[in-house]
Structures are given as C-alpha cells and as structure tokens.
Amino acid sequence: MSRKDSCSRVKEFLQRKWKYMTLQQKLTALFLLTAVIILAVNLYMFALINEMTVRVEEVYVSNVSLNDLSGALDRVQGSMEEYLNTKSSDAMEDYYRSEQAYRELMDRLNTQATDNKMLLTEKNIRGLSESYLGLAAEAIQAKRGRNVEKYGKLYEEASALYEEIHTFIYSLNNAQFKDNSRNYQVLLTSLRYMEFISIVVLLLVLLGNISLIVVSTRNVTRPLHRLAEAADEVSGGNFEIGQIPVESMDEVGIVTNTFNEMVENIRNYIEQLRETMERENQLKERELMMQSHLKDAQLKYLQAQINPHFLFNTLNAGVQLAMMEEAELTGRFLENVAEFFRYNVRKNDEDAALREEIHLVDNYVYILNVRFSGEILFSKDIDESLLDVRVPSMILQPLVENSFNYGIRNIDWRGRIELSVYQKENKICISIWDNGAGMEGERIEQVLSGYAGETESVSGSNGVGMKNVMQRLKLYFHNQAKLQIFSEGKDTGTEVLITIPGKSELQNRYQIV
Amino acid sequence: MIRKRTIVFAVELAFLLGCLIFFWQRFRELGRGEEGSYELYDRHYVMITGREDSDFWDRVYESAVAEGKKRGAYVERFGEDLAVEYRRNDLLKMAMQASVDGIIVPGDEEEETIAILQDIVEQGIPVVNVLQDSTGSIRQCFVGNNSYNLGQDYGNQILNLLAERENAAGTDGGTKEPARVLVLVDENRTDTSQNLILLGIRETLENAGENADSVSVETSPVDNSRGFSSEEAIRDIFLKAGKLPDILVCLSAVHTRCAYQAAVDYNKVGIVQMLGYYDSDAILEAVSKNILYSTIALDTEQMGRLCVQALDEYMETGYTNNYMAVDTQLITSEEAGRLVQER
Numbered sequence: 001m002s003r004k005d006s007c008s009r010v011k012e013f014l015q016r017k018w019k020y021m022t023l024q025q026k027l028t029a030l031f032l033l034t035a036v037i038i039l040a041v042n043l044y045m046f047a048l049i050n051e052m053t054v055r056v057e058e059v060y061v062s063n064v065s066l067n068d069l070s071g072a073l074d075r076v077q078g079s080m081e082e083y084l085n086t087k088s089s090d091a092m093e094d095y096y097r098s099e100q101a102y103r104e105l106m107d108r109l110n111t112q113a114t115d116n117k118m119l120l121t122e123k124n125i126r127g128l129s130e131s132y133l134g135l136a137a138e139a140i141q142a143k144r145g146r147n148v149e150k151y152g153k154l155y156e157e158a159s160a161l162y163e164e165i166h167t168f169i170y171s172l173n174n175a176q177f178k179d180n181s182r183n184y185q186v187l188l189t190s191l192r193y194m195e196f197i198s199i200v201v202l203l204l205v206l207l208g209n210i211s212l213i214v215v216s217t218r219n220v221t222r223p224l225h226r227l228a229e230a231a232d233e234v235s236g237g238n239f240e241i242g243q244i245p246v247e248s249m250d251e252v253g254i255v256t257n258t259f260n261e262m263v264e265n266i267r268n269y270i271e272q273l274r275e276t277m278e279r280e281n282q283l284k285e286r287e288l289m290m291q292s293h294l295k296d297a298q299l300k301y302l303q304a305q306i307n308p309h310f311l312f313n314t315l316n317a318g319v320q321l322a323m324m325e326e327a328e329l330t331g332r333f334l335e336n337v338a339e340f341f342r343y344n345v346r347k348n349d350e351d352a353a354l355r356e357e358i359h360l361v362d363n364y365v366y367i368l369n370v371r372f373s374g375e376i377l378f379s380k381d382i383d384e385s386l387l388d389v390r391v392p393s394m395i396l397q398p399l400v401e402n403s404f405n406y407g408i409r410n411i412d413w414r415g416r417i418e419l420s421v422y423q424k425e426n427k428i429c430i431s432i433w434d435n436g437a438g439m440e441g442e443r444i445e446q447v448l449s450g451y452a453g454e455t456e457s458v459s460g461s462n463g464v465g466m467k468n469v470m471q472r473l474k475l476y477f478h479n480q481a482k483l484q485i486f487s488e489g490k491d492t493g494t495e496v497l498i499t500i501p502g503k504s505e506l507q508n509r510y511q512i513v
Numbered sequence: 514m515i516r517k518r519t520i521v522f523a524v525e526l527a528f529l530l531g532c533l534i535f536f537w538q539r540f541r542e543l544g545r546g547e548e549g550s551y552e553l554y555d556r557h558y559v560m561i562t563g564r565e566d567s568d569f570w571d572r573v574y575e576s577a578v579a580e581g582k583k584r585g586a587y588v589e590r591f592g593e594d595l596a597v598e599y600r601r602n603d604l605l606k607m608a609m610q611a612s613v614d615g616i617i618v619p620g621d622e623e624e625e626t627i628a629i630l631q632d633i634v635e636q637g638i639p640v641v642n643v644l645q646d647s648t649g650s651i652r653q654c655f656v657g658n659n660s661y662n663l664g665q666d667y668g669n670q671i672l673n674l675l676a677e678r679e680n681a682a683g684t685d686g687g688t689k690e691p692a693r694v695l696v697l698v699d700e701n702r703t704d705t706s707q708n709l710i711l712l713g714i715r716e717t718l719e720n721a722g723e724n725a726d727s728v729s730v731e732t733s734p735v736d737n738s739r740g741f742s743s744e745e746a747i748r749d750i751f752l753k754a755g756k757l758p759d760i761l762v763c764l765s766a767v768h769t770r771c772a773y774q775a776a777v778d779y780n781k782v783g784i785v786q787m788l789g790y791y792d793s794d795a796i797l798e799a800v801s802k803n804i805l806y807s808t809i810a811l812d813t814e815q816m817g818r819l820c821v822q823a824l825d826e827y828m829e830t831g832y833t834n835n836y837m838a839v840d841t842q843l844i845t846s847e848e849a850g851r852l853v854q855e856r
Contacts, residue, residue, distance in 0.1 A: 044533060113557035113587045113614070120589050123557065127611030164599075164607055171596045197536060204529050211522060 019248045023220065026250060030216050034209040041205045045198045052191055059184045065108070066173045070166065072102040073129070077162045080136045084143050084155055095140065099133060106130075118179070121172045125165060132161045223252045227259060239267045295475050312341035336366045343393075351476065354421060354430075355387040357396040361419060364397050368404055376404065381420035386428055389503060392476040395469045399432045399496050402466060407436025407494055426502035433495040439487040447485060477501060554581070558615040558824055559591035560643075561604045565737055566766045568793050569813065573643065576817025577617065584825050588617070602629055609633045615824035616640045620647030620655070621703040639827040641820045644811075645704040654823040656837045658811055660706040664713015666843055667696075667762055667788055670807050671714065672721050674760055674786050675728060692728045695758035697747065697768045700734035710764060731758070735768060747771040751779045758785060766791035769808065773799045792844055794856060800849035808849070812840045 021029065079095035082088070106129050110122040135158035142151035226244050233241050243260050246253045315338040322331035340363040343356070358380065365378040400417060408415025418433040439447070447466055466483075473481035482499040560577060562570040574590055581588040591613075592604040599607070601618065602625055608616055609632060616633060620626060620642035630640050630650035639653045646655040675692055696714065698707045715730055735746040747768060751757065763769040769789035773796075776782050782804050789796050789808035799805045819837045826833040844852065 041533075048536065113554040114551050115554070115582070115587050116551035117589075117594065119551065120557070120587070121594070124589075124591075124607075124611040124613075127613070128607060130612070131610035161607075161610060164603075167595050167597045167599075171594055174596060175594060197532075201529065201532060204525065204532075208522070208525055208529065211525075215522075 021248070021250060023250045023252065026216075026220055030213060034212060037209060038202075038205060041201060045194075045201065049191070049194055049198075052187060052194065056184065056187045056191070059180045059187065060177075062176045063173055063180060065105070066169055066176065069102075069105045069109075069125075070169045070173075072098060072105050073132075073162065073165060073169070076102050076133070076136060077159070080139065080155070080158070083140060084151060087143060092140070095136075099136070102129070102133070118172060118175055121168060121175070125168045125172065128161060128165045128168060132158055132165055135161060219247075220250075220252070223247055223256055227252065227256050230259065230263075234263060234266075239263060239270065312338060315341060333367070333370050336363045336370075339363050340367060340397075351390050352393040353387065354389045354391055357391060357393070358382065358387070358419065358421070360394075361396045361400050364400060365417070375415065376408065377414060377416040379416070379418045381418065381422070383422045386421050386423060386503070389428055389500075391430075391500065392472040395473060395498070396430065396432070398465060398469050399498075403432055403434040403436065403494065403496070407434035407438075409436075411436055411491075423502060426504065428500050428502055430498040430500070431495055433493065435493040437494075438490050438492040439485065439494050440489060441487075444485045444487060448483070473498065473500070480505075552582075554585055554587040556581075556586035556614040556825075556828065558586055558588045558617060558821065559608045559613045560588055560617040560820070561591050561601055561608065562619060563601060563737075564598070565743075566791075569766050569791055569811075572813035573817040573820075576814040577821050578817075580818040580821040584821060586614070586821065586825065588821060589613075591616075602626055605629045605633065609636055609638060613638060615828065617643050617820045617824070619643050619645040620650065620652065621645060622647060622649055622705065623703050626650070639824050639833075641823045643816060643820050645702065645706055648705065653827045654833050654835060654837060656816055656819045656823060656839060657706070658839050658841050660709035661713040663809060663841060664710035664715075665717045666713075666809055666841065667710065668714040668717025668721075670788050670843070671718060671728070671760055671762070672723070674788075674806060675723065678759065691726055692760065693758045694728060694730045694760045694762065695750070696730065696732045696762040697735050697764060697772070698732045699765060699768075700736045701738050707764060714762070737767075743767055744771045748775045751775045751781055751785075757781065761785050761787045763787065763790050766793060766796065769796055769799075769805070773804045777804060792842070792852070794853070797844065797849045797853050797856075800844055800846055801853050803846055807843060807845045810842045810844055812842065815839050 018026070075098035076095065079091055079098045082091035083095050085091075106126055109126040110119040111126060112119075112123065114120055114123075135154050139151045139154035139158055142154055223244070223246070230241050230244050241263065244256050246256050246260075315334050318334040319331055319338055322328075322334055340360065343360045343363070365376060368376055369378075396419070400419070403417050404415070408417065413435075416435045418431075420429075420431045420433070422429050422431075448470075470483050473483060477500055480501045482497075484497045484499070486495040486497065487493065558577075558581060560570075560574055562574075574588065577588045591608050592599055602623075605616065605618060605626075606629060609629070616638060618640065620630070627647055627650040630647055630652050633640055634651050634653070640650075642650075642652050642655045642657070644657045646652075646657060648655075671694055678692060694714070696711060698711075711730070711732065718728055718730065733746075733750060736742045744767075748771070750761075761772055763772050769787075769791060770793075772787055773782075773789070776785055776787060787805045789800065789805040790810075792808060792810035796805065796808050800808050816839045819839065823833045823837060
C-alpha cells in the first residue's frame, strides 16, 4: 500500500473521529493538543538548556582530571624517591598505592592513533607513563637488590622521563584549557542566545497554536453561525431557506438537524393551514351564495304573490275597448289600473327607481279616487334629486294602501295622504303620512315586530303588507334601511317613515359590490 | 483558501522543526572539545624535525600526513606542541618511550644519535631518515636527495655565473682575479651531505677546467644552535668589507632567506651572486627579481610521501629500500616568475 493511501486513510479516520466528537470533546482535544505542543516545546528547550548547563559545568573537567594525573605522577615519583632514599616499607606501600592510582588514571587515557592532537598526546602520555612506571619498577627492584649503580641510573632515567611526562601533561593541559575556554565562551554565548531563541520558538509555537485554535474553533463555530443566520431568516418569516448542511454530529449538528426538521414541519403546517383556510373560505362563499339565492328566492316568491298577469292582460283589453267606445274616463281609469299591474309584472324581479315607485303610488291613488269618488286627498313633497335612487320595487304602494285601508277608510272626516321624499343627515327619508285613525303604541309594536302580519292576509289587501316591505328593505339595504311608524294615538293620524342610506353611501356600496 | 492556510501552517511547522533540529545538532557538537570529530588510524608514526626551516618541513609533513591518511596511519609532528623545546635526540627517546609505530627524522652522524636510533630500531620501531642520513645507524631507510648530485647542480650554476662574470670582465677589460665562492654550511650538521655537496661543487668546477687561480671555493660555518644565530652569522659576512664573496651558495632555506635579505639591506644585490635552496614563496620572489641567481628545490611532496611509504613497507614486509631518492629542481629566474604567478 502506498504511503499516500495510508496518509489519506489516517486523514479520513481522523475526520470521521472529529465528526462524531461532542463539542466538549472537541474543545478539550483542542486545548490538550495545544497544551501538549507548548509542553513538548518547553520540555525540549528545558532539555537543551539543561544539557548546556551540564556542559558548562563539565567544561574544565578534563583539566581537573589532567591535574589529578599530574598529582598522581608526583606521588609515584615522590614515593619512589622516598623508597630509594629510605627503603622503608611505608614508602614501598605508598609507591604501590600511588602506582595503582596512577595506572587507574592512565587507563582513562586514549590508546588509539587518531588525528586529534590532544587525544594523540594522551596516547603519548600513556606510552611514556608505561615506560616511566617500568623504569620506576626496575629502580625499586634494583634498590631491593642493592644494585646501587643500576638504581641510580634508572632513577635518573625515570626522573628525566617524569619531567618529560610532566611537560606533556602540562602542554596537553594548556591545549585543553585553551579549547575548554573557547568552548566555555561559546557555551556562555550560546546560553545567552538560547534565551532569545527560546522566546522566538515559544512565540512561533504560540502563533502556530493560535492559528490552530482559530482554524479549529472556526470549524466548530461555522455551523453555529450558519444556524444563527438561518434562525434569523426564519424569525423574519422566511421559511424557504433550504436545508442547512450538517458537518458533524456534535451538539451543533444535532441542533441543526432538529432545526431543519422544525423548519420543515413549520412549512408543512403553514401549508396545511393555508389549505384549510382556503377550504373554509370556499365553504363560506358557498354558504353566502346559498343565502343570497335563498333571499333571491324569497324575494321572487314575495313578488310572485303580487303578480296579477291575467288581470293586467284583461285590463289592457278593457283599455282597448274603452278607446273603441271613446269612453275616455274609463279608458284613463283602465290605463291607470293597467299601468299599476304592468308595473307589478315588469318589476317582478327587479328593483326600481324611486321615481317609478312614486308613479305607481300615483296610479294607485287615482284608482282609489275613482273607486271612492275622489274622497282621498293625496299630496306629494318630493326632493327631485332623489328620484333616481334605487329601491326595492313595490314598497311605497303597499304602505299607501295600508294608510288608506287602516288610516282613512273608515273615518268621518276627509282623508288625507301625504308622501314626502327628502334627505336628512345623509339619509334618504320617505314618509307616508295620513290623518286617519291613528295607532296605539302597542299596535305599532305589534306591526313592527311582525305579529300583525297574520291579519293582513285576511284583510283583503293585495298581499304585500308591512312585514313584506320591511323584510325586503332589510334584505336590499343589508339591514341599513329602517322602517318606523309614528302615531300619537287613536284618530291622530299615522306616519310611516322609511329611512334608507343616503346617495353617497349607496354609491359607495355599489362600487364595493 | 483552505489549501493556502494549510501551506502556511506546514511551512511554519517545518521552519520550527528545522530550527529545533538545527539547534539540537549545534548544541550536541558544542563543548565536546577533544571528543569532537576525529578519525582513528591503525598506526601512529611520528616525524621529528628541528624548528629551523619550518616552512620546508611543514610541506614535507603535510605530504606525509596526506599519504599516511590514505594508508591508515597518522603522522604526528612529535614535540611540536610541547611547552618545552626539546632537543631532537630527547624527542627521539621520548617517541621511543611512548611506543610509537614508526619514526621519521632527519639524521646525523653523531654517536649519540646513532646510539638512540640503534635503541629505537632494537625496540622494533622502524626509523626513516629524511633529508639527512645517519649512515652509521641501523635505520631502515633514508629518504633524501643525492647530495653529490646537488653539489654538481650548484657547481654548474657557479660555472654559469663564472662565465657571465668573465664576459663582463672581458668587456670591462679589467684584471682577472680568482672568483671567490663561499658555501654556507651548517656548523651543527654532522652528516656527510654537506661534504658531498662541497665535493660535488669542487669536482664539477675542476672538471670544467677551473683551478685555484680562477676560482676558490670556501666554506663559512653558520651556527644554528642558538636562536637567530644563523642570521647574525650571515650578516657578518656582508659586514666584512673587502672580503665579500663573488658567489654565495646557501644550502638551507633559512640561510637563503637571511642571505638575500642581508644583500638587499646592505645594497649588495648583483655584487654578490647568490645560489639559494628551497622554493618558498619569498625565495621564488627573490629569484624572479634576480636577487638570487637561482635556487634548487627538493620535491617536498615526494619526500613526505616516500617516508610514509618506506615505514609502511617495512611494517608490512619487514624490509624496505635503504635509500629512496627525492627529485630536485633547479629554478631559474624565468621559472620562478612562472611559479610565482601559478601560486
């Protein structure tokens, strides 16, 4: 397997590990990593400085050991001289002891040929020392054998060699001292540099750690930022933000997942709500349409009640007959009656201008006056500007009929009916006043509440009574119309007042509709 | 973006690691002193030379060390770094007592020297005489030039000078006096090489038909035993007015330098013709400027190499040549100019 492959596998493994670590574990790992790096670098620096300090301490050790060697050589020479002088066993013992000590020190010296001058000098010192110790031993031996001449000569040779060894040791000591001093200086300088280097290295490590922390924490907090931005969007009402990618399975990852689900759920809920509302609206609309149709039906039904087609056709025939017979009054009468009924037929399913309604009342009053020999005094006070106002058809005639039937029909004095149309406080008022029998308050309430309706049908009227007028007005003007009855009591006359919305109000409503 | 950041991070890390490794290595090397880098060798040879002619001996030593390293032997300049200046024979004894593997030393015919060399060889340490031989000793080999031949070379140069002198005298029409040749000999040298050189000179002159009427060859002993004594002795020659030699022959590098310096100082250049020895930069410079007529140089590189070869040969086989010849080179003014430029 190639190195690249194994590297990528390790990288993948670490990424996977990192992905499934909790936030706490991640932060702890990051802290531990940076702390370990700082610790390792510090330990490394400490080890370096420590080693240098030890070196500084050991710089002159080689000089010390050479001094020891020199001292040991002196003791060998001294003890040999002492023995040769005194031949005492103490001196002998001393000699052997010092010789042993010297040999031990000698054994530390280099024995190999090398191109290092100091080591080579050590080798020479060792070789010379071997020769010296050989001469010294021979001299001691000769002394024992009392060979005066020989030990004297050997002593001289040994002494000369002793001096020479000293020279070698001294020279080596000097060379080493020079070298050590140089090293000492270098070490001291290095120690000073080391402080600077330590600071630089620590700063570098610190910078590295900071960048490591910045990069890692950015990795950790990036999903959090994204989540915050998304939450901000959602709080502003935008649910179309798409799924936030989940990079890790830590707490942020879990929250992001949950957030994604939550946004999705809210979106679904809103959609459902919208659909439900649409359905409700449709239902409401249908209900309203049904109501409207019902009203329409009711209206048509009511109008059907007063739809005398046959009579209208018959009267037209009568008019034609009267015209042929040149009976003008009869013809005019029949024409009025015919117009009266024609209006009924024509306006069966429509509303009408106030002008038309008033015309119908005129027709009706004419018919009545013909019937009852002109005993009805009918007068009008009309605001001409209101003649085009649309009202439900057949509302004035029944009221005039009522005024005649219940007001002035059975009175002893001459009956008067007054129709006035005027505008008051942005309302249109239509008043039908009579000076007839008048009404008790109780009776007025009964009529207005609709209880009086039952008697109307049997009273011989054409069927369109007060109740019908009231209902149609309310339907047409959406409860904005008002029908009032004013009477101060028996024989005081009655005023029926219809109040409908003013012209401007009506225009507004039509525009809305 | 991420790649750039990774690269910066990696560079920083590498720089840091580099620094740490560099300082670790640096501090490991510090304070080691004698344990610093060195190589081990199988044999330890020593070369003992006097303090005079240090330039010459330095070059021989360099060559010997280079050859030794090739052969697994280290050649030490024995006694050089000692605080006390020992005589050559003392150093020889010390080298013997230090049990070195071989000794390279210029010899002489002193009894003491011969005895010491005897002791050394008996101890199994091979000895090679270099430049000067101890013919009476049992040294293994002598590496040097043939002194008689050297004398002949000098003789030929003297003949050249005499011819030029005669030509000059002929044109001047002056009376002919015998030319005076003064050979500076080392008073302390007890080997035969100087005698052989003198013999070579004299026989060459005689063979060329010169006799005592036309040329006289004299020697002037120069004492090398005390420091600076040779320089004083040579200056004395120039100070003895009326007794100036016509031709001065120097047989060592130091004598050559002292002689031409004195000639320059006393304004005797051209009056005293000088034949030099050795080819140091200063001597070559003097030859190229015609302060010296010519100089004869030994092949120092060959000399050092042959010494180590002789010792190795003896160590390996128990035998070696008794004499190994070193080439000499006569350097005249033209050649000196070329050599100076080359160097």
